[in-house]
Amino acid sequence: MDTSTSWAQDVITCDLCDKAAKQFCNSCQVNLCDCCIKKHRDELKSLVHEIVPERKIQLEFPEYREHSSQRREVSCKKCNIPVCVKCIVSGPHKGHDEEELENETHENKIQKIKFDTEELKSKIIPKYQIEDHKIGNTISKTKSNIEDLGKESQQLRKLWHQEVDNIFDKIDSLGQSLGEDNLNALQRYHNKIRNLISEMNETVKLNEKLLNSKISSEINKYQSKLNKYQNFPENVNLKFPLLESNVDKGKEVSLEIGGFRATLKQMSQPSLSTDVSRLRTGIGELMYKVRVIATIPTTYNPLLGVACVGEAEAWIYGENEAITRIDIHGAVKDTVTAKCQQWQGGISVTKGRELIYSDVNSRTVSIVRDGKSKTLITTPRGWRPGTLCCTRSGDILVQVYTESGLQIKHKIIRYQGKNIKQEISKEGQGNPIFKDGDYLLFMSENNNGDVCVSDLNADTVVVVDKTGRVRFRYDGTPARREKSFGPRGIVTDALSQIIVTDVNNDCLHILDQNGQFLRCVDDCRLENPYGLSVDSEGRLWVGSIGKIKIIG
Secondary structure (H helix, E strand, O other), X not given: OOHHHHXXXXXXXXXXXXXXXXXXXXXXXXXXXXXXXXXXXXXXXXXXXXXXXXXXXXXXXXXXXXXXXXXXXXXXXOOOEEEEHHHHHOOOOOOOOEEEOOHHHHHHHHHHHHHHHHHHHHHHHHHHHHHHHHHHHHHHHHHHHHHHHHHHHXXXXXXXXXXXXXXXXXXXXXXXXXXXXXXXXXXXXXXXXXXXXXXXXXXHHHHHHHHOOOXXXXXXXXXXXXXXXXXXXXXXXXXXXXXXXXXXXXXXXXXXXXXXXXXXXXXXXXXXXXXXXXXXXXXXXXXXXXXXXXXXXXXXXXXXXEEEXXXXXXXXXXXXXXXXXXXXXOOEEEXXXXXXOOOOOXXXXXXXXXXXXXXXXXXXXXXXXXXXXXXXXXXXXXXXXXXXXXXXXXXXXXXXXXXXXXXXXXXXXXXXXXXXXXXXXXXXXXXXXXXXXXXXXXXXXXXXXXEEEEEOOOOEXXXXXXXXXXXXXXXXXHHOOOOOOOEEEEEEOOOOOEEEEEXXXXXXXXXXXXXXXXXXXXXXXXXOOOOEEEOOOOOEEEEOOXXXXXXX
């Protein structure tokens, strides 16, 4: 081997001439011989030169435009970028805290990146992977529960007469809906976990890339994400319904699921399949034979609204400031005086059985607690509150209206506490969902989250889904009544059926949750039925002129 050739290849030459370099300018990163040191300093007199015998690794910085003649020696803590001393003293970073831009600072960032990366790889990501496995098992078990529920329903179906197939259809629909809600919630949680795992793996890749980088500005910009990933997102609270049944062969068959209960009783024949004497399903009984349980006289004429409290009481109101709570025998239990002297609003009852009412003059919705009214909601300026509906989730639906020229416009606002959660007013093409007019809207939320609205100005029932998209409209045509459809009060029942009063034809219309007409209730001698509510026993309270009829 030629040693002279190897030695020649190891010689470092001066960047200004061809002589051997013995010094190095660490500031400018150039090699210099003894003769060229002075020449180098004279050519760049404005810069400070650090001449050293051995080359030091210097951090690389991008082009510096603020003071091109200055060297960046410090890092601005507020802006997280390297700057020169002139920027700190009198420039754009004046008054900001700074630290020396040394290898120690750089090394601290390197150590932090190493620590974060190791935490993600060795501790946090494994925890998420375990949770990913658990949630996968939970989803499998939930699917199995849904399948078992369907099988059990089919076995019980054999014990019932063909006449009650409709009940099982409702049960399957309810079980599937609740099961799908659980699965959807679990799937959303599962996707969130997997997305976070993906994010963390991407963070690890970026951190590992930073560890190999020499660009100080990129490293100094590093922001730790450990706090974001330390705790799991809130897990899913599953509420899977149980299907309970009781079979007394030859006498009674009953079952219950998700708040819906049905009982089939045998009265005279020994065979369950030969005679169905009584079928009780709450309001579902309206699909068969109904009867008036009680008629309660009132002093309200007209009686505009009814809101049931439990099983045997209801709040009622009319065109004055008094709201009265009566029991099933007509006894007055309580009276609340509203501020609005001519009542044109609405009432409802919360999940906690507290009365809420709207006041059109003050644009407020108040709640009655311990006999005192307290403002709960103030509607947006220019919009007055009308009818109300308390949902199962605790939200409050408020129908509001405003005068626009010669027209009165309507929309529905969903409140979560005092905050507006949703507004229902226009379709996807921008057309209004509800017709302009003088009359208020009546509302009820169905079990699947649909908002069912009685639009008096259009003589139509409008049903929108959770997102506010119109699912269908019902104009009363399938009922083939003598007079035009005049919808007023509206409720939904345990079977997700929609019941609406028809003031023009003195009857009730019953639809399924998809808008299919089922039947009319016209054999209870209703007179101008207006307000409508349902108690905890599944009985309808129908308000009309000066009285309430309870149908069960």
